Amino acid sequence: MGEFELIGRYFAAAACARVGGELLQGIGDDCALLALPPGEHLAVSTDTLVAGVHFPDPCDPFLLAQRALAVSVSDLAAMGADPLAFTLALTLPQAEPAWLEDFARGLERVAAHCGIRLAGGDTTRGPLCLTLTVLGRVPAGQALTRAGARPGELLCVGGPLGAAAAALPLVLGTSSAAPEVAAPLLAEYWTPRPQLALGRWLRERAGAALDISDGLLADCGHIAAASGVRLVIEQARVPCPAPAKTFLGAERALACACSGGDDYRLAFTLAPEHVAELAREVWPVSVIGRVEEGAGLCLLGPDGDEIAISQGGYNHFAEPSAERPAAPRRNA
Numbered sequence: 001m002g003e004f005e006l007i008g009r010y011f012a013a014a015a016c017a018r019v020g021g022e023l024l025q026g027i028g029d030d031c032a033l034l035a036l037p038p039g040e041h042l043a044v045s046t047d048t049l050v051a052g053v054h055f056p057d058p059c060d061p062f063l064l065a066q067r068a069l070a071v072s073v074s075d076l077a078a079m080g081a082d083p084l085a086f087t088l089a090l091t092l093p094q095a096e097p098a099w100l101e102d103f104a105r106g107l108e109r110v111a112a113h114c115g116i117r118l119a120g121g122d123t124t125r126g127p128l129c130l131t132l133t134v135l136g137r138v139p140a141g142q143a144l145t146r147a148g149a150r151p152g153e154l155l156c157v158g159g160p161l162g163a164a165a166a167a168l169p170l171v172l173g174t175s176s177a178a179p180e181v182a183a184p185l186l187a188e189y190w191t192p193r194p195q196l197a198l199g200r201w202l203r204e205r206a207g208a209a210l211d212i213s214d215g216l217l218a219d220c221g222h223i224a225a226a227s228g229v230r231l232v233i234e235q236a237r238v239p240c241p242a243p244a245k246t247f248l249g250a251e252r253a254l255a256c257a258c259s260g261g262d263d264y265r266l267a268f269t270l271a272p273e274h275v276a277e278l279a280r281e282v283w284p285v286s287v288i289g290r291v292e293e294g295a296g297l298c299l300l301g302p303d304g305d306e307i308a309i310s311q312g313g314y315n316h317f318a319e320p321s322a323e324r325p326a327a328p329r330r331n332a
């Protein structure tokens, strides 16, 4: 199978690649064309997933495609944007029909769920790697940014945290657990659900928002820095899912929730009256802290004393430490 047959068979023919709505020109020309409704801004985000870094290799292509598209669409949710279209740059070691079929099915599944169309991409041969660019629309002036947190607001997260990080030994096959414990953790890793409806609800309400990819503390640090405020987080209020506690024990599950990353849930700041309004909706949102004047992050233990933050979050170029061995370097 050649490059163009591959594109035609698995991507151009996919239901999610059909033109329609704002997508005027999809796969097959030099660029895709999108018509943006007047009064709306375009939200754009790119993320790369590298085999062995962001997902294990080999892995199930049906799950890989779902994870790749979901984590990318999560950035649109974090801006309060509605998905329009995405591009897929796919680098593959070989063109295997069964692998591509399952991969395309995984894309279709999440694309249908999120209401996003495949507008184009690029296909190359090499070590397995995916880059997705997502495009979304948001009413002008209503995008949720990291910079709008205001003192007096409460800090909230859109659900339990740490399950995907807790799942990592299961994903890598270095540990096992009973199916009722393993299944919900693996589902959080492989099929995160972008919080699009929550992001939409937060437009014109939240001060600041982002999606947690690197870890709660690291990502809240981004809000504090961008907004020029201090965020106080009460550790006891950080929601940990029961399967993670069963699998790892309460202390390690809490460490996963605070700095494990891969959550793809929203963290946001909201005035107390909006938190009460949100509580009447059915989202499992948790208040974990507050916004104060000042700078940086403050983590409070159960007795109200400040805890030193030892582990921030995932950092691709972190200095080597005992917990995370150095990546092999060329010419080292």
Ligand SMILES: Nc1ncnc2c1ncn2[C@@H]1O[C@H](COP(=O)(O)OP(=O)(O)O)[C@@H](O)[C@H]1O
Pocket (backbone or CB within 6 Å): 046, 047, 075, 213
């Ligand atoms: N190589 C790059 N060139 C330009 N901008 C970049 C590059 N890498 C990251 N960024 C930008 O830096 C910011 C932070 O990136 P990142 O932490 O990856 O965000 P996210 O967690 O939302 O994916 C984003 O605005 C992103 O677009």
Ligand SMILES: Cc1ncc(C[n+]2csc(CCOP(=O)(O)OP(=O)(O)O)c2C)c(N)n1
Pocket (backbone or CB within 6 Å): 047, 048, 052, 053, 054, 055, 056, 168, 213, 214, 260, 261, 262, 314
């Ligand atoms: C096999 C495997 N090992 C480790 C991880 C953990 N991990 C890798 S990258 C990452 C952080 C998120 O990735 P990044 O590229 O920083 O995403 P972004 O913040 O740009 O959305 C995490 C938690 C993983 N997801 N899979």
Ligand SMILES: [Mg+2]
Pocket (backbone or CB within 6 Å): 046, 047
């Ligand atoms: Mg990124």
